[in-house]
Amino acid sequence: MLKTLCQFNLQSGVDPDEFWHTLVEDHAPATLAVAGDALAGYLLNRSDANGAPAQAPYQFxxxxxxxxxxxxxxxxxxxxxxxxxxxxxxxGFVAYAVDELVMRTPSHHRG
Incomplete structure (x- = not known):
């Protein structure tokens, strides 16, 4: 499976909470409607709004x-x-292909 990461920040003055709502409620459904059949998976991530998002290199x-x-x-x-x-x-939108390897901890290997 191929994975592509898209990372970006918001323009000055764009409210992060409003943007997240619009991303989840409008943009993501539009993406799935237009091109969802080409996707095997689609995950949205936001830097922790309650933590220190200013320290993260990308907000989303x-x-x-x-x-x-x-x-x-x-x-x-x-x-x-x-x-x-x-x-x-x-x-600051960047997109790039990545190799992903999922490692499981011993506690996830219970039989």
Whole structure:
């Protein structure tokens, strides 16, 4: 499975709580409606709002999972058609493919 991370911060003046609500309630459903069939997984992450988000290099991370390079390419083409205010609210957007290895602790290997 292929994984792509998208990380970004918000433009000055954009309320993080309002953005999170819009991301979860509007942008993510629009993404799934337009390109969800190309995704094998889709996770939204926000730096801990009750912790110290200013210390995190990015306020938001989106994890995208794909079954193939072709599916990732198709997704990126389809998602460009979403016409919302997302791009105008973010800054420092980066996206990159990563290798992921999940390690389980001994307590998760109970039989």
């Amino acid at each position: 991370t989106v994890e995208l999972y794909f079954d193939s390079v072709e599916e990732r390419t198709r997704f990126l083409t389809q998602v460009e058609t979403i016409d919302d205010d997302f791009d105008a609210q973010v800054q």
